[in-house]
Amino acid sequence: MAHRAQLDRRTFLRGAGAAALLGGARPISALDFSSGSLNPGSQVVDFDAPFDRTGTDCTKWDGAVQDYGDVIEFGMGIADTDFRTAPCITRALAERCAHENWGYLRRPAKYAEAVSEWNQRRYGVEIDPGDLVWTTGVHSALIAALQTFAPPGTRVLMTTPVYSGFYTDLRFTRTVAEDSQMTLEDGRYSIDYDDFERRAARSNVFILCNPQNPTGNCWSPEDLMRMGEICLRHRVVVLADEIHCDFVNHGQTYTPFASLPDREIVNNSLTYKAASKSFNLAAMKVSWYYSTNPDLLARVRSNTRADMPTLGLVANHAALTEGEPWLDQLLPYVDANQDFAEQYIRDHVPHVTYRKAEGTYLAWLDVSEVVEAIGAKDTATRESVASVNPVAPEDVVQRWFAENAGVFLGPGNDYGTGGAGHMRMNLGTQRRRIQHALDNMAAALAQI
Ligand SMILES: Cc1ncc(COP(=O)(O)O)c(C=O)c1O
Known part of the structure; x- marks a missing residue:
């Protein structure tokens, strides 16, 4: 030292x-949130x-x-992240805390509508609010999907290096990692498609990380289509974790897996999201998943139980509607x-x-x-x-x-x-x- x-x-x-x-x-x-006329966009x-x-x-x-x-x-x-939270979040939480009762909660339509409108507005993705399933974090959502599609001992494909937390989800579900190591050229990671396909052929599920933690890769539509096509061919369900999707650096693009032009490929997937990275709400424990495929959705939904926290929903609603x-x-x-x-x-x-x-x-x-x-x-x-x-x-x-x-x-x-x-x-x-x-x-x- x-x-x-x-x-x-x-x-x-x-x-x-x-x-x-x-x-x-x-x-x-x-404390600027105390001002009734605050317009955060102007500051x-x-x-x-x-x-x-x-x-x-x-x-x-x-x-x-x-x-x-x-x-x-x-x-x-x-x-x-280490920043003071958005004032609209602090204000909404303070208002809710002023009412000092913390009993069981309903979940009125406004919460799912806020998520749906956010996705429509920012990424051009249509989500029917009824097709959205709430969970207390992406981990518990992924675990529900793994329990649905990947019995203990079966393989889960990932392009690596990849988010360490996925390995804890695999340990929890007693599934086996099928690491398809990416190739590295001039500091950029690419998928080795021969290896990816060989491993897909023996996997039940593929966890896609888009943008990818830790490499930062924002996958192009071509890459997503290619991964999606291989997974479809080998009957591998795609779990698209897009929790980092707001952090896209200049000159780059985020392509939601659910926005790909091939309906069959999209229908072979579920997408996992949260406002927790964007607004630093990780310990507020609110996330959601959705799918355009009612069958996949119903199957995972039947393995999902999430009782949502009051303050988490309040904070997320404020973030998505005013943040x-x-x-x-x-x-x-x-x-x-x-x-x-x-x-x-x-x-x-x-x-x-x-x-x-x-x-x-x-x-x-x-x-x-x-x-x-x-x-x-x-x-x-x-x-x-x-x-x-x-x-x-x-x-x-x-x-x-x-x-x-x-x-x-x-x-x-x-x-x-x-x-x-x-x-x-x-x-x-x-x-x-x-x-x-x-x-x-x-x-x-x-x-x-
Ligand atoms: C790619 C990715 N997925 C999921 C998570 C964890 O999500 P949650 O806190 O909602 O369980 C993280 C956290 O770092 C992450 O980077």
């Missing part, structure tokens, strides 16, 4: 406000404003400290974070390479040189002998960055085949924090 840039969390919180690049516009403050949100989440039992910061102790200065792991202007300011900010990280890593951080993601607020860092430089493979082999669970070189790299740079990153081996030599860094935070974390990493790496 001695080499680390001399910027700790407290210094950051004191100083970062001065860096707000507002050009004189009035930022939305915590500039200050995403640079410092915001401290420590001490709230959040996984991203408090969980990292729990794992590695007080050396942690920057929690850059789990996929949520768009806020989100439309967040997205370019996060896109600029991605540009910033790519450039800053290239200019300042030795042994790490990063090519900007097409979507998501995640950065998939190539740290293969760090693995070599710190002897992570030997350490992992040695520690595995003494440990009940195998230790991967990326686990060693995670610990090394935590202890030497105070930065918590996600180890690449958690993301399936092809995750070796990588770490996932969450860029959904204030830009100054990204800079400080990268400075810390650069200072530590300069010593090796």
Whole structure:
């Protein structure tokens, strides 16, 4: 820690406000929602404003400290964001909290209508509100689908590296991962279709991640059609997880699987969504799935039970009906974070390479040189002998960055085949924090 840039969390919180690049516009403050005339579209949100989440039992910061102790200065792991929420959400929650009763809840049509209108407006996808099934998170929804289509012991196809959480869903349903490792050229991942088809032929289900966590790939209509066509031919049901779909960087496009021009391909799928990434509502536990195929939908629905939380529905309704202007300011900010990280890593951080993601607020860092430089493979082999669970070189790299740079990153081996030599860094935070974390990493790496 001695080499680390001399910027700790407290210094950051004191100083970062001065860096707000507002050009004189009035930022939305915590309590602006008290104004009845607030029009969030007319105000500039200050995403640079410092915001401290420590001490709230959040996984991203408090969980990292729990794992590695007080050396942690920057929690850059789990996929949520560090910004003050949209004022419309705080206002709706405050109004609901003022009525102090928390009994069982109905779910009037306005909730499903808000989801349907949002999807129509933003992505051009028509969803009949009656075809929408609520769940308390995408995980429980995927688990219901796996329990429907993939009995224990059967295989679930994924293009890897892919979101680590899918593997926990597979463990829960006792299904088997069928990793189709993507090929990597000039920092961009592509699907190896021969491998994909060979594995599809022995799988029951394909979990599509679009945009893909952790690589950021926004799949093109051609790729989606090709994957969809292979899955249809081999009777593999497509579960399209599109939870990251709002985070699409400039020059890129999000194509909803359900918008593909071939009805048979679309009818072989279910789509999984939430506002939880876009509005940082992950612990509010609201998500939904839908399908154009009434048979698939009915089968999964019969395995789904979700009693929705009051505050979750209130927050989601506010986000979907009033939060768009806020989100439309967040997205370019996060896109600029991605540009910033790519450039800053290239200019300042030795042994790490990063090519900007097409979507998501995640950065998939190539740290293969760090693995070599710190002897992570030997350490992992040695520690595995003494440990009940195998230790991967990326686990060693995670610990090394935590202890030497105070930065918590996600180890690449958690993301399936092809995750070796990588770490996932969450860029959904204030830009100054990204800079400080990268400075810390650069200072530590300069010593090796
Ligand atoms: C691709 C993807 N799917 C699902 C989830 C988790 O969704 P939920 O919190 O709604 O269960 C995440 C969280 O990071 C994710 O990245």
